[in-house]
Amino acid sequence: ETGVTQSPTHLIKTRGQQVTLRCSSQSGHNTVSWYQQALGQGPQFIFQYYREEENGRGNFPPRFSGLQFPNYSSELNVNALELDDSALYLCASSLVDNYGYTFGSGTRLTVV
Amino acid sequence: QKEVEQNSGPLSVPEGAIASLNCTYSDRVSQSFFWYRQYSGKSPELIMSIYSNGDKEDGRFTAQLNKASQYVSLLIRDSQPSDSATYLCAVGSGNTGKLIFGQGTTLQVKP
Numbered sequence: 001e002t003g004v005t006q007s008p009t010h011l012i013k014t015r016g017q018q019v020t021l022r023c024s025s026q027s028g029h030n031t032v033s034w035y036q037q038a039l040g041q042g043p044q045f046i047f048q049y050y051r052e053e054e055n056g057r058g059n060f061p062p063r064f065s066g067l068q069f070p071n072y073s074s075e076l077n078v079n080a081l082e083l084d085d086s087a088l089y090l091c092a093s094s095l096v097d098n099y100g101y102t103f104g105s106g107t108r109l110t111v112v
Numbered sequence: 113q114k115e116v117e118q119n120s121g122p123l124s125v126p127e128g129a130i131a132s133l134n135c136t137y138s139d140r141v142s143q144s145f146f147w148y149r150q151y152s153g154k155s156p157e158l159i160m161s162i163y164s165n166g167d168k169e170d171g172r173f174t175a176q177l178n179k180a181s182q183y184v185s186l187l188i189r190d191s192q193p194s195d196s197a198t199y200l201c202a203v204g205s206g207n208t209g210k211l212i213f214g215q216g217t218t219l220q221v222k223p
Contacts (some may be wrong), residue, residue, distance in 0.1 A: 018217060028220070031209055033209065033210070033211075035211075035213075040120075040215070041215050042116075042200050042202075042213030042214050042215045042216050043156065043200070043211075043213050043217075044213070045210045045211065045212070048209050048210060050209075055209070056209065056210050058210070088155075090155055091157070092211075094209070100144075100158045100161045101147050101158070101211065102158065102207075103148075103155040103156050103157070105155050106155045
């Protein structure tokens with residue numbers, strides 16, 4: 001059983017809307033990353049948070065934003081949703097960088 | 113050129129055979145390498161990590177790393193139908209903790 005939980009598991013939104021995805025990391029995991037996985041592709045790095053500050057960002061526009069909270073939970077916010085944002089969004093946490101992340105079960109977002 | 117490349121497959125092997133999955137990467141300074149298994153509709157699960165040249169064995173799995181050739185592989189011995197999944201190669205990027213994934217290789221183990 002993974003120690004990383006994500007909610008909701010599935011979500012349908014309309015183009016132009018905003019969405020917030022949530023992640024609860026394992027206790028003490030001070031690093032959390034978010035990935036987007038389109039169908040048939042590997043996960044793509046969106047950004048990483050370390051001790052509540054953004055610590056690296058992938059090639060995603062500013063309408064993708066995030067937060068990390070002191071209790072190690074985090075959020076991914078996406079504004080002005082586009083059809084291409086339809087994907088599986090994965091949260092991953094770790095105690096130490098580069099030691100392999102534990103992924104949550106993901107949120108399947110469908111934009112119509 | 114993609115940063116991490118894998119053959120998308122599918123790779124089909126009979127039950128009990130050795131499955132060999134390959135991955136190449138472009139960033140010569142990469143220091144950490146991972147193999148994840150992803151069942152259809154599920155999230156990736158870490159199965160192996162490797163940081164030094166050579167082989168690393170864990171049960172039926174062996175990861176092989178050759179930094180000079182920028183090549184990582186995963187061998188699965190005595191393949192079982194339950195090993196049928198997509199295998200993702202991931203490379204750590206610098207000190208950011210960012211993982212760069214390949215597109216994955218689909219493995220089919222036939223009874």
